Amino acid sequence: MTPDYVKRYARHLVLKEIGGAGQQAMLAAKVAIVGAGGLGGPAGLYLAAAGIGQITIIDDDVVEASNLQRQVQFVTTDIGMEKATVMADTLDDLNPDVQTQGHVGRLTHRNAKELLAGHDVILDGVDDFATRFAINDAALSLGIPVVSGALGRFDGQVSAFRSDKISPCYRCFVPQIPPDAETCSEVGIVGALAGIIGSMMALQVIKLITGAGEPLIGKVWLFDGLKAEARTIALPQDPHCPACS
Secondary structure, three states, X not given: OOHHHHHHOHHHHOOOOOHHHHHHHHHOOEEEEEOOXXXXXXXXXXXXXHOOOEEEEEEOOEXXXXXXXXXXXXXXXXXXXXXXXXXXXXXXXXXXXXXXXXXXXXXOOOOHHHHHOOOOEEEEOOOOHHHHHHHHHHHHHHOOOEEEXXXXXXXXXXXXXXXXXXXXXXXXXXXXXXXXXXXXXXXXXXXXXXXXXXXXXXXXXXXXXXXXXXXXXXXXXXXXXXXXXXXXXXXXXXOOOOOOO
């Protein structure tokens, strides 16, 4: 451990749940962030700051002015640029210990396994169910845990899935695409909520990598921003799940 290393990660090194071994585990870890938006952005900033060794960012979108209200990884001069590329550069600047790769393209059922293979944890920060299902199927096939989050108006949720086919997967929670699914552009969202949920997702990734505490495996954490209340509910495995049963 060099003096610079100790100085940068000092607040982790003194935590008995992380310490030197946990920090080394993070520096050796590979995390895929699917979706460089309201969730993937703040989560990625905290994961890079924490010292996750390799981060892959997968997104096919470009920065728009409407993103800047909640996607704090971007600035005004980034408008029109590819999100994955810009965010990768931002994380590089944040922590030189982190190797980042921006993949500009959409993750689908056809390419999900190829894009996600070799990672230790997948962070699902997308906003459409078809992509979530593709992530879930690939994660089950590859045996990679997934941290998933969602936002809407003033509410958010976070879950973690072990992807071992003996505990619940995402499709135990959402078996089919809801017929009344809405987007942030349709229902609105308070910007600060993205930071709360994205940060909670980053914490779950850190816990999975370091073994600290109990991640949200088989649970859903629900946050009500208007009431400033949160609760955790159990998520059992569905014996009829179309993905893992």
